[in-house]
Amino acid sequence: MAETTNVKEHLESKLTGVSLAWSEYRSQRRVSVPSSSIEAALRALRDAGMDQLIDITAVDMLEYPGASDRFEVVYLLLNTTSGERLTVKTHLNEPDLKLPSAYPIWIGADWPEREVYDMFGIIFEGHPNFKRLLLPDAFESFPLRKDYPVKGRGERHNFPIITRAES
């Protein structure tokens, strides 16, 4: 497990003075980074060998017992050579739902970031083509937030119908 310590040391040496919270669950290592230094942290991790971004996702912690922050953004990273994985978490609160885009670091951040915006309304600044991915552009809500009902808000019934002549 020599490589694991390397990643930790590398990240801590690059981010001096930043509080990093390391944890582990069933041998999966996680690190929580303040949102202000997420870009530097991701860059440092890429340089430390984490060459693949597996996924970006978010969790709305609104109803989570004991949670103090509203949103948790999760980056799943992988080192394709050694097979080592690391989960990077960062927390966001309304109204400041902005993070720097990871697209300049890994091109694979493109669609996952757009999906996180689509579902949670978190904005990634610096993304080259930032707009909704799955839902129509006219959609106003962010459906994976916990305050959005499972049955929806009737958007489907009130959706503007485009006629053949208009299309």
Place this chain on the structure above:
Amino acid sequence: MPLDLIDSPDLDAGYREGLWTLNFGPQHPATHTTLRLVLQLDGEMVISAEPDIGFLHSGFEKLAEVLDYNQYVTIVDRMNYISPLANEIAWHHAVEGLLGIDLTPRCKYIRTIFAELMRIHDHLLCTGTCVLDLGGATAFMYAFNEREKIYEICERASGQRFHTSYTRVGGLLYDVTDDWIKMVRDFCKTFPQAYRDFAGLVMKNRIFVERTRGVGVLSKQDAIAGGATGPVARASGVERDLRRDEPYLAYDDLDFDVCCAQGGDCYARFQVRMMEMLESLKIIEQAVENLPSGPVFISGTGKEGLPDKTEVYRSIEGLIHHFENIMPNRQMPSPKESFYGATESPNGELGYYIVSDGDFKAYRARTRPPSLLHFSLFNRMIQGCMLSDVAAVLGSINIIAAELDR
């Protein structure tokens, strides 16, 4: 190539105006399901392609927050419906990782056999339709003939051909019968001949090779940075296979090779899938001959696994046990943690990131769909190719819109 051209600011405005915009899909035979591409064409050359997805978005991840770990298996079935059981295995692999459940040896082997049958099932469709899109309908029919046999194997085990919903937390819906084992053995005997017939029609077919070789190249760098996994990454020379690198189920005991290619083009992806089918067959043969005996569910009385159906119907203890495991306020508690469990699905790394707040259902369950990451690289693969290559590249990355949109 036009790749640099389109981004350059001093690109002639007149040239841009001369480009032709073509809508490809959402209803087009080569998209297989519903997805749309907006292509910018210079004559017949594709300058850029912008995918537009979401036509099949059904809010699966929202449903995961309402349904419990066993109920949600019916939803994951419907994500990559070309290999439903592979999704179920991936979902319960992640759930069992979160709960810390270690499966019985028999369950591990049966799941392994099904995971590999699903790989053959998926690759047969992908390779078959890839040829079909390029005009070869015969090979497609050869592939579908074999898929039918796998459907029958699924039906014998679970009662369903397609959406099997066969796995449960800590086990399987039913144990398999001797009859099922015979069917798998028969399949192992007949598949090599069918494979030879199929491969003989296609692998050295001059039209097919010329339509796919050098087309839709994905470089190794882009494959890694872009999050490509599975056959798409292996065809670009990324030597990674979760079955070997992070062994789960029974893969540690079994002997198989990881299939790679260097080209990164459509033909390389096709080759990798063809080779993987033979490796899968090798795994199935080993697993079915060494199938351990014993129960398919962990522990007989605890809350982790469901009781055997015969016990539920024939004894009061079994019925109470079943009741205790099914009722929402009596189910097994899960740790207040987050866990990412990934498996090597036929399409690539299929993972589930589960956050639990203590109930027997997910607080949030994110699907990491391999198709999504692969399709986001489509623009890079297609630039500079011809319009007719769009169908070839789409076919070779095996986009399943239900998994893409969820």
